[in-house]
Amino acid sequence: MNRASSLESSGHPVATADLVAEIRDFAGFGRATDVEDVDGIRYFVNEFWTSAQRKSHAIHEISYRACFKAQLPEFFIARLTRAGDTVHDPFMGRGTTPVQAALMGRRALGNDINPLSVLLTRPRLASVSLGDVMAALETIDWSGGRIGRTDLLAFYHPTTLRRLEALRAWLAARAPLGSTEVDPVADWIRMVALGRLSGHSSGFFSGRSMPPNQAVSIRSQLRINERLRQSPPKRDVARIIARKTRSLLRDGSAAAAVGSRLLTGHASRTPQIADGSVDLVVTSPPFLDIVHYAADNWLRCWFAGIDPDRVAIDMHRTEEAWTDMVASVLGEQARILRSGGHVAFEVGEVRSGRVLLERLVWRAAEGLPFERLGVMVNDQDFTKTANCWGVANGSKGTNSNRIVLLRRI
DNA sequence: TCAGCTTCACCCATCAATGG
C-alpha cells in the first residue's frame, strides 16, 4: 500500500514515506529548515508549528505542569499514522498525546506513574455533554459536606470547602479510585474540579493563589493572604465547574475513543500492551529533577483521595541515571512498536542549555532496534511562569522542543 | 575535629498573550 500518497478523511496527509525529507523541506512558517551535523547527530531546526497560545482543540486546556503543545503530537500523528492506527505515550501527563490521537480518530494508549494522569485524561476520551454535566451537578447535595482539614481554609472559604467535601463524597460513590466501573459524567466533573482547585481569578475555588499547575503550600498561601489582605471568598463550585465544562467542550469532544487504554505504572513496564501493536509513540519524559511533580500535586492528591507518599515518581538527578531510565523506556517502546513504527521523543534544554538531553536520548537508543533519524528542534518564543521570579521569558529554562526521531527496524 | 569547599533542600508568589 502506498501510504505516502494517501489522504485520510480529515485532510491530514498520512504516513509519509520519508519523514526526514519532509522535515528537511518544511517551510510552513516561511522559513527553511536549518540542517546541521553536530557530533554525528543530524539536527533539523525550524518553527514546525504555531507559537501562539491556545490554538489547539479546547479540550486540551486543562492545567498541568510541563505539557507540550498539542501541535507536537498532531504533527507526528498526521504524518506517521492513519485513522484507526495506535498511538501511545508512556509519560502521558495530562494526556495531550492520547487526547489528540483520539481527536484524530486514532486508538489512544497512555501511561503515567502518577495516578492523577488517568483522572485527567480518561474523562476526555469519553463522550460527555454539557447537559449531562449540568444535570449531574443538580443532583449533588452541596450542603452535606463536613470539613475534614481546617488548614485548607487558607485556600477556601468555609462554605466553599464544605461544598468541595460534598463533591468529594459524591465522587467517591460514583467514580471511586481504582474502579473500572466509573460514571463518565462524575469522572468528567472530577477532572474539571481538579483543575479549578487553586488559581488567581474568580474561575477557581480558592482565593487568589498561584496557578493550579503548581499549588503552593499552606504556609505560603497564608503569607499570600496576609500580603494581599484577603480571606478566601465564597465560590459557587457547581457554577465554576459548569463554566469550565462549557469552555472545554466549545470545540466538541473526542468522538467516543474506540479501544483506548490508560495505564498507571512505570513507562518501562507496560505488559498490557501487546508486542508490535503500536504504530507511533509520541512522548516526553521528566527532565532530570527539574519539575517536582509530587510537590506540585499535593492539593490535587487531597481532592482525589490519593496518598501522595504512595506516588513513587522517580527523580533522576544524574545524567547517567536519567540515560539508563530512558534506555529502559525505549527498550519497552521497541517491544510494543511494529516494524516501521516511529518514536518522537521530546526533551528540552535544561540547566541553562548546559545539559543537552537529546544527546543522552541518542546514546540511550544505541544498541536498540531503532534507526536514529535525527533531532528535530522546534525553535520559537513563548512565555512561561518563570516570569514570576524575575526570570525573563526566553532566557532560562526550557525554550525549545527538541525531538529525537527513531524508526523501529 | 575542623576549615574549606560542594551539594542539597527549600523558598519565592508575574505578566504577556489570547479569546470570549
Added chain:
DNA sequence: CCATTGATGGGTGAAGCTGA
C-alpha cells in the same frame, strides 16, 4: 474588559564531604 494560560532558577543556609 476580563478570565485564563504558562517545562523556573537564583538565593540562602544547612548538611555533607574531603583531607590534614
